[in-house]
Amino acid sequence: xxxxxxxxxxxxxxxxxxxxxxxxxxxxxxxxxxxxxxxxxxxxxxxxxxxxxxxxxxxxxxxxxxxxxxxxxxxxxxxxxxxxxxxxxxxxxxxxxxxxxxxxxxxxxxxxxxxxxxxxxxxxxxxxxxxxxxxxxxxxxxxxxxxxxxxxxxxxxxxxxxxxxxxxxxxxxxxxxxxxxxxxxxxxxxxxxxxxxxxxxxxxxxxxxxxxxxxxxxxxxxxxxxxxxxxxxxxxxxxxxxxxxxxxxxxxxxxxxxxxxxxxxxxxxxxxxxxxxxxxxxxxxxxxxxxxxxxxxxxxxxxxxxxxxxxxxxxxxxxxxxxxxxxxxxxxxxxxxxxxxxxxxxxxxxxxxxxxxxxxxxxxxxxxxxxxxxxxxxxxxxxxxxxxxxxxxxxxxxxxxxxxxxxxxxxxxxxxx
Amino acid sequence: xxxxxxxxxxxxxxxxxxxxxxxxxxxxxxxxxxxxxxxxxxxxxxxxxxxxxxxxxxxxxxxxxxxxxxxxxxxxxxxxxxxxxxxxxxxxxxxxxxxxxxxxxxxxxxxxxxxxxxxxxxxxxxxxxxxxxxxxxxxxxxxxxxxxxxxxxxxxxxxxxxxxxxxxxxxxxxxxxxxxxxxxxxxxxxxxxxxxxxxxxxxxxxxxxxxxxxxxxxxxxxxxxxxxxxxxxxxxxxxxxxxxxxxxxxxxxxxxxxxxxxxxxxxxxxxxxxxxxxxxxxxxxxxxxxxxxxxxxxxxxxxxxxxxxxxxxxxxxxxxxxxxxxxxxxxxxxxxxxxxxxxxxxxxxxxxxxxxxxxxxxxxxxxxxxxxxxxxxxxxxxxxxxxxxxxxxxxxxxxxxxxxxxxxxxxxxxxxx
Numbered sequence: 001x002x003x004x005x006x007x008x009x010x011x012x013x014x015x016x017x018x019x020x021x022x023x024x025x026x027x028x029x030x031x032x033x034x035x036x037x038x039x040x041x042x043x044x045x046x047x048x049x050x051x052x053x054x055x056x057x058x059x060x061x062x063x064x065x066x067x068x069x070x071x072x073x074x075x076x077x078x079x080x081x082x083x084x085x086x087x088x089x090x091x092x093x094x095x096x097x098x099x100x101x102x103x104x105x106x107x108x109x110x111x112x113x114x115x116x117x118x119x120x121x122x123x124x125x126x127x128x129x130x131x132x133x134x135x136x137x138x139x140x141x142x143x144x145x146x147x148x149x150x151x152x153x154x155x156x157x158x159x160x161x162x163x164x165x166x167x168x169x170x171x172x173x174x175x176x177x178x179x180x181x182x183x184x185x186x187x188x189x190x191x192x193x194x195x196x197x198x199x200x201x202x203x204x205x206x207x208x209x210x211x212x213x214x215x216x217x218x219x220x221x222x223x224x225x226x227x228x229x230x231x232x233x234x235x236x237x238x239x240x241x242x243x244x245x246x247x248x249x250x251x252x253x254x255x256x257x258x259x260x261x262x263x264x265x266x267x268x269x270x271x272x273x274x275x276x277x278x279x280x281x282x283x284x285x286x287x288x289x290x291x292x293x294x295x296x297x298x299x300x301x302x303x304x305x306x307x308x309x310x311x312x313x314x315x316x317x318x319x320x321x322x323x324x325x326x327x328x329x330x331x332x333x334x335x336x337x338x339x340x341x342x343x344x345x346x347x348x349x350x351x352x353x354x355x356x357x358x359x360x361x362x363x364x365x366x367x368x369x370x371x372x373x374x375x376x377x378x379x380x381x382x383x384x385x386x387x388x389x390x391x392x393x394x395x396x397x398x399x400x401x402x403x404x405x406x407x408x409x410x411x412x413x414x415x416x417x
Numbered sequence: 418x419x420x421x422x423x424x425x426x427x428x429x430x431x432x433x434x435x436x437x438x439x440x441x442x443x444x445x446x447x448x449x450x451x452x453x454x455x456x457x458x459x460x461x462x463x464x465x466x467x468x469x470x471x472x473x474x475x476x477x478x479x480x481x482x483x484x485x486x487x488x489x490x491x492x493x494x495x496x497x498x499x500x501x502x503x504x505x506x507x508x509x510x511x512x513x514x515x516x517x518x519x520x521x522x523x524x525x526x527x528x529x530x531x532x533x534x535x536x537x538x539x540x541x542x543x544x545x546x547x548x549x550x551x552x553x554x555x556x557x558x559x560x561x562x563x564x565x566x567x568x569x570x571x572x573x574x575x576x577x578x579x580x581x582x583x584x585x586x587x588x589x590x591x592x593x594x595x596x597x598x599x600x601x602x603x604x605x606x607x608x609x610x611x612x613x614x615x616x617x618x619x620x621x622x623x624x625x626x627x628x629x630x631x632x633x634x635x636x637x638x639x640x641x642x643x644x645x646x647x648x649x650x651x652x653x654x655x656x657x658x659x660x661x662x663x664x665x666x667x668x669x670x671x672x673x674x675x676x677x678x679x680x681x682x683x684x685x686x687x688x689x690x691x692x693x694x695x696x697x698x699x700x701x702x703x704x705x706x707x708x709x710x711x712x713x714x715x716x717x718x719x720x721x722x723x724x725x726x727x728x729x730x731x732x733x734x735x736x737x738x739x740x741x742x743x744x745x746x747x748x749x750x751x752x753x754x755x756x757x758x759x760x761x762x763x764x765x766x767x768x769x770x771x772x773x774x775x776x777x778x779x780x781x782x783x784x785x786x787x788x789x790x791x792x793x794x795x796x797x798x799x800x801x802x803x804x805x806x807x808x809x810x811x812x813x814x815x816x817x818x819x820x821x822x823x824x825x826x827x828x829x830x831x832x833x834x
Contacts, residue, residue: 018775022774107789109795216635217635218634220637220807222808244832357439358438360531363824363825364823367829368524368830368831378824379526391617394821395822404808405811406777406780406811407790407811408780408783409781409783409789411782412784413655414785414786415661415662415669416669416789
């Protein structure tokens with residue numbers, strides 16, 4: 001029965017994808033607006049389904065934070081609807097001709113942007129991902145197969161039914177937006193091997209989920225999420241600015257992937273910067289784990305181990321290391337970083353150039369907070385996730401990252417000699 | 418010992434990749450020229466190693482075709498050297514700024530092209546792939562780990578040693594070009610899971626190899642190669658042109674992935690086109706397997722099954738189907754095609770537009786042979802393979818397809834609110 005659900009939905013999604021690739025922007029936007037309207041009009045159904053999830057969650061002893069992430073109310077449903085409306089304002093990436101050129105034999109060749117086809121999204125608790133992912137896939141002409149966490153299954157089923165129905169009424173093909181309703185872990189395993197129907201899988205969630213997907217998928221994967229990010233304060237730096245950026249990168253939202261996890265400070269800046277900055281961080285509840293030099297300058301700092309340097313805390317914990325030079329900072333980032341977001345605070349032109357050139361990460365910053373690595377902050381207007389791999393997409397992924405290209409070739413009878 | 422070889426080389430490659438990413442074009446081109454020179458200067462060593470491979474191949478009963486592919490002589494080594502020199506003439510893709518924009522908060526953001534890092538190439542018999550792949554990876558700033566077929570192991574070891582030494586003498590870091598010398602199949606399995614060191618694996622070879630890689634890799638893969646390509650001759654078409662294109666697409670080099678495997682003919686063109694065209698194909702040794710209508714028009718044609726329509730013959734065999742309309746042709750391609758290269762022969766503007774729009778393939782042709790799907794024919798100057806997946810690269814892959822991007826962000830103290 002599980003197998004039947006996964007394969008039936010896969011086949012239907014593939015058929016839908018062929019039609020979706022040829023749907024014009026107007027039709028897609030009309031569907032997005034109808035989906036937004038339906039979410040609001042039928043919010044009673046959503047809230048009823050959601051309260052079942054919440055009740056079961058409480059019985060299962062989910063944490064308050066988890067229950068809060070799961071919870072939907074009028075305000076949150078309104079926000080989801082607003083998100084759908086905002087996607088209509090984004091440019092449709094499909095059909096863009098990226099380049100066109102002529103060959104000596106007279107062939108005219110072009111590279112045109114087309115949808116990927118069928119996108120699988122595997123995610124965890126938050127039911128708003130259901131709406132976000134469906135909207136971005138639809139706008140980019142892709143069919144989507146959603147697989148949310150079991151905690152939100154009733155909410156996800158109701159939301160998917162409502163938005164899929166609204167979309168179909170506007171001419172979106174059946175199968176364009178589907179949810180795998182079976183909550184067995186086996187369903188994920190099956191999706192990961194569904195090469196005949198899926199063109200890509202994007203996992204969104206914790207490190208465990210992402211590792212499981214990467215290790216077991218034969219369908220191409222876009223890995224998202226893990227961020228062990230650094231800020232390096234150079235010997236020549238505006239130390240007030242450095243302190244503000246460090247506090248922002250650590251404290252503004254510590255549980256997200258673009259938050260800073262380790263602060264590297266040049267020895268020449270350490271004595272002036274660290275005592276005051278550490279006190280401000282500690283006031284905000286940050287636990288400091290430092291190297292020997294750091295601990296001399298920061299009362300109350302614990303010892304930092306290599307394990308700490310390798311950890312994405314996602315919490316109010318900061319590892320701090322004093323380094324003798326930029327080489328050591330670069331080496332530290334190369335050893336422990338996860339190639340997500342890295343920042344340098346410096347006044348020196350050459351040092352800034354070197355950092356930008358040598359750091360291997362999705363986003364490299366000079367004199368700004370790592371917290372900006374985000375589709376909205378980058379101006380993409382949307383985000384399906386942040387890729388931490390190098391293939392296909394790197395960094396924040398917007399609508400363009402949900403497309404591929406095809407070559408179109410105009411001839412007049414050319415054959416190969 | 419196998420494990421040690423794979424992990425030691427992986428680690429060395431990763432270290433080399435950091436240095437390679439910062440090597441300038443001049444240094445890379447100097448190395449390529451030195452590699453070319455060394456191949457010619459030391460061709461005696463290569464030919465000696467190659468004759469060992471040939472001797473073992475004969476003992477193992479390899480086919481004449483296989484032995485020919487394996488064989489190296491002065492001419493072929495000269496061609497490999499010339500290939501290296503040609504790569505110096507290609508533009509270096511690394512460092513290209515693809516776009517740069519400002520955000521309302523004053524952040525300036527740019528997207529810059531950078532190497533992928535470490536590329537794994539798993540291939541079969543032909544030792545020239547060793548040189549080609551090493552050259553393209555070096556020029557695009559990537560370290561490469563090569564894993565060729567066991568039949569060519571002596572040739573590959575000698576070639577790799579010669580070119581790696583020549584490159585290192587020109588300042589290319591040690592570990593930039595490495596070959597896995599252990600010929601156990603287990604070595605491939607290990608490479609496929611070497612996520613900590615490899616950024617991508619590109620398999621080059623037969624369908625079996627590619628399937629094995631796709632199904633077992635946790636490292637991101639770029640799938641290459643399988644081409645079940647079609648030519649569709651419309652009801653409005655220059656039939657002489659159609660015949661020339663069909664003969665070219667089938668016969669010019671039947672064993673390659675961009676050769677045509679099935680001919681689709683509109684019913685209105687069939688009676689005029691098929692008898693004469695089939696005779697010409699049969700003269701060239703092509704076996705025709707046709708639908709019922711085809712068999713009425715083509716003496717000697719065998720019956721075509723769905724299995725035939727699904728097969729990449731890579732041989733002088735052609736499946737032929739007469740269709741009542743373009744819809745049936747599009748459906749046939751959607752059902753049986755491998756999304757590689759598809760062509761329509763038509764005089765009709767609207768029909769050509771529809772075919773270009775609706776066919777989902779890496780390359781879609783109007784009035785030209787499918788045989789043009791090739792990095793050189795597309796004007797890329799080189800080719801590391803032809804991607805048949807949608808993620809990262811689609812169609813012929815040149816130097817750009819061996820790169821990824823990173824975002825660089827210039828700030829003046831911006832923090833996120």
